[in-house]
Amino acid sequence: MNQKRRKMAVSGMHCPSCEIVVSRELSKIQSVVLHKVSHRDGFIDLTCSEPDLPKIHDVIRKSGYSVGSEPNPVHRKNSMNDFIQIILLLIIILSFGRIVMSFGILGFFPDMGETVGPFSALLLGLAASVSTCLALLGGVVISFGTAFGNMRSHLLFHLGRFGAFFVFGGVLGVIGSLFGFMNNVNFILTIFVSIVMLYMGLHILGIVPSITKFGFHLPKSLSRKFHSAGTPLLIGLLTFFLPCGFTQSAQLAAMVSGGFIGGALIMGAFALGTFPVLLGIGLGSTYTKGLKSGLGGKFIGILIVIFAIYSFNNVLKIEGVSLIPSFGESVPQVEISENGYQEVHMTVDYGFEPDEFTIKKDVPVKWIINGENISGCVSSIIVPDLDLSFKLKEGEQIIEFTPTEAGNIYFSCSMGMVSGSFNVIE
Structure with a gap:
């Protein structure tokens, strides 16, 4: 059979875990020699014969990706329609927020008193599960699913993950509270959290490339071997220490939350946010792959950008600078009491x-x-x-x-x- 080396465009790959999926499935075709899979440049490099092509295309499609006519890099530029959707969603979100604030509805949601609270941490977790966090956890979850392959093991994995995030998040809150009056430290941490959140939000909106472009992801060799590291519960616990930008921003937010409960709620909510997508991937589901590029992904991205700007603005206000104009009414002067105060x-x-x-x-x-x-x-x-x-x-x-x-x-x-x-x- 005449073998020929080919470079084939594949769209839909967005992280190293996608490369693992494609490599593993193509390696099952004995006559195919795989040289390289690149999620960044959107192609696979392999040697195969002409009769192998239908099998290869079928394997790629069943894995949740598609074969294209030209490479489709992971950072796809937004179309005019994408920008129109982003602008319309931004107008809707800001208008709705203005209405909510005018009626004082936010007073019934105490956690929103802190910008990086459980609600925004939940959104951050959901966003993380369809972007850079997936680059770290995707390979682990896929390998884990292959090794154990039952619902009980998956639930134990997520139980260990949630427990670790809740407890260690609380510990970070306590550590942060010990430095509660080191103002410069808190300001720097808050600014860093804001910048990371802003970048993540812009990435979800397709405006900036994935942080994996700069090399922040779990090595694929470790992802492949991770299923032998221990029980599902232990694997879930250890994911707290994976160096993901989303996770680290949540950890910093937990550190400046002021105490055990605040830190635990932030990290626990973050872990819950990642649960649906990671569970779906672990069980072999592919319905989550389109979330990031759809309206839901844009909605989450815009919210995270708003949270980041609001958080950054509050830090600047302490220095007498504000990025957001005040629309409040004039403040009356305080009267002087009889005792001169x-x-x-x-x-x-x-x-x-x-x-x-x-x-x-x-x-x-x-x-x-x-x-x-x-x-x-x-x-x-x-x-x-x-x-x-x-x-x-x-x-x-x-x-x-x-x-x-x-x-x-x-x-x-x-x-x-x-x-x-x-x-x-x-």
Whole structure:
């Protein structure tokens, strides 16, 4: 039989785990010699005969990919239709968010008081499961599925994964709380989390390439051998330590969450977000492959970009800069009491209410804080301009200071997610 070396375009591959799938299935055809599979450049390099081509095409299609006329790189440029969809979704999401905020509905969802809370961590996990996180876990899950191949083993794997993420997330929260007043550390971590989230969101939208392009993925040799590393429960536990950009951003968010519960909820929610897609892949399902490029993927990508910008903006506000304009009403000036103090009353209820005050220069201020629901990020307050940092407590506490310069004095929770300001006038 006349053998010929061919380079064949394959579309749909987006990570090293896809290369493992294609390589494994093509190796079952005895007369085919496989030289290279590249998800980045969208092709396979092999030697085969003409009669082998229908078998090869069939194997590729059954694996969830398609054969094209030319290489289809992993980073496909968006079409005009894609950009129109992104813009329309952005308008819808922002409009809906504006309506929700105007009715005060967010007050019923306390976890949203922290930008990187369980809800956004859940979305981040879902996004991770169809992008770079899959590059790390995909090969492990596929090899694991081949080795064990039953629902019980898959459930044990995810139980170990969720348990590890919940417990170790809590530990990260405790570690982070020990550095709660190291403001520069918190600001740097928050900025880093925001940048990573922004990149991931833009990648999901098809605007920037996958982080795997820069080499951040589990070696395929390790992915192939991982099924012999131990029980399903242990394998799931060890996935906490895989170096995935999505996972690391969630881990950083857990570290600055303020305590065990906050960190545990963030990492637990992240693990739950990855569960549906990873389980589907493990059971041999291919219905999830199109999620990233569809409207659902764009929706998730836009939300993550919004969370990232909002988080980054809150850090900048502490330094007197804001990327997002304020549309609030003018803030009335605080009146001076009979004892000569300007009394400022603020309630902490998963946030600061109110969060803006107008005070006079050179007049002592009594900042009366009523702590109702203090947890996670809002368990402490920092005021960089006054060199103040203090823990919040349930009930009333009073902070005194005297503003000596006109301008804005910004304050926030320890990680900059919830903030407010004093407008000092002459």
